[in-house]
Amino acid sequence: MKYAIVxxxxxxxxxxxxxxQTHAEGNDLVALCDVNETRLALSAGxxxxxxxxxxxxxxxxFERMIAEQQPDTxxxxxxxxxxxxxxxxxxxxGRNVMTEKPMTVDLEKLRAVLEAQQQSGKQLTVTFNYRYTPARTQLKDLLMSGVIGDITAVDFRWYLDRVHGADYFRRWHRY
Known part of the structure; x- marks a missing residue:
């Protein structure tokens, strides 16, 4: 599978x-794309x-990258x-797309995304990286090991602090 990251x-x-690295077998990162040349060079390195x-x-x-590199995703x-x-x-x-959440920030942009996805018939995946942080991964491993017995219910609450949480959602609407 060939990937490009923008x-x-x-x-x-x-x-x-x-x-x-982690899933290198059968996968190939063919291109990187960004507005910042320094960041681009650092990542490529x-x-x-x-x-x-x-x-x-x-x-x-971006379009030239897709045409030249032909990524699958x-x-x-x-x-x-x-x-x-x-x-x-x-x-x-004609490419599949994977994006970090949020998929977009307003209804007009969402409509454009959904229309493009429907017309293309390609896959659009929205990821949520927080579930892979070390503490969450350790918790999953602990639960899956069976050391605490059978899980019969889960109550998950996530409290956003006033600094990071509020700022995170504020960034969606700053442009």
């Missing part, structure tokens, strides 16, 4: 590592060397307010 900020590293290295593209060359980890732009372009180019 947006090489903090969120993309988890996907890059999964494709190039962390991809294990294959041949001439990984292809990198400026954000303005495009992973979108840009800032939230830009998700729809790259999701729609990738779907229209």
């Amino acid at each position: 947006g090489v900020g903090g969120r993309h590293a988890m996907f890059r590592r999964a494709i190039t 962390k991809v294990p060397k294959k041949g001439n290295g990984i292809a990198t593209y400026e954000a303005a060359d 495009v992973i979108v980890t840009t800032p939230d307010y830009l998700h729809h732009e790259y999701i729609v372009k990738a779907l229209k180019a």
